[in-house]
Amino acid sequence: MEILVNLDVMMAKRKISAGELAERIGITPANLSILKNNKAKAIRFSTLMALCDVLACQPGDLLEFRADTPKEEEYHG
Amino acid sequence: MEILVNLDVMMAKRKISAGELAERIGITPANLSILKNNKAKAIRFSTLMALCDVLACQPGDLLEFRADTPKEEEYHG
DNA sequence: ATATATTTATCGAAAAACAATAAGAAATTC
């Protein structure tokens, strides 16, 4: 059960690089990377807003609730 | 330009009260109220996850990016 | 290989969640 940040998908759709996105939303590339790779534990609405603005999308395009990552055992055991 | 928390809509759909939701996701009613009434400036993924779990919904059902509240002038001016 | 882009890591500072609590306001019930 987790929240995933699907920034990579939206970036691919918009053909925008991490560096450019970081610059346009006004955070450092280092911090954007943390967000993009699911290392963040929270997000400020100001940041989410900037992302939605620049990527022209909705929070639902960036955030996903995944109830479960099925375990190996369920496939093989 | 803002992020809105549409918790009230989802709560209405699920017929759940603020008190019960607070208890089930494990935060105080006071803090849930802040979230529900758009007074929060950020959200932890752990909280968003609990909300999505209990309400059986996606982040996109709870969070909305609104580009603009049209100003009076644009209607009358 | 060289240059560029991204990721990871560390440090410090500022912001904000959240608990606990109390008090006020608003619904609801009787």
Added chain:
DNA sequence: GAATTTCTTATTGTTTTTCGATAAATATAT
């Protein structure tokens, strides 16, 4: 319409986490 429950607002303090700044490591082209 009074009592009761529920919700909201406010305050204080603690803890968590973002985020900037920076540097180093890694990956990705060219």
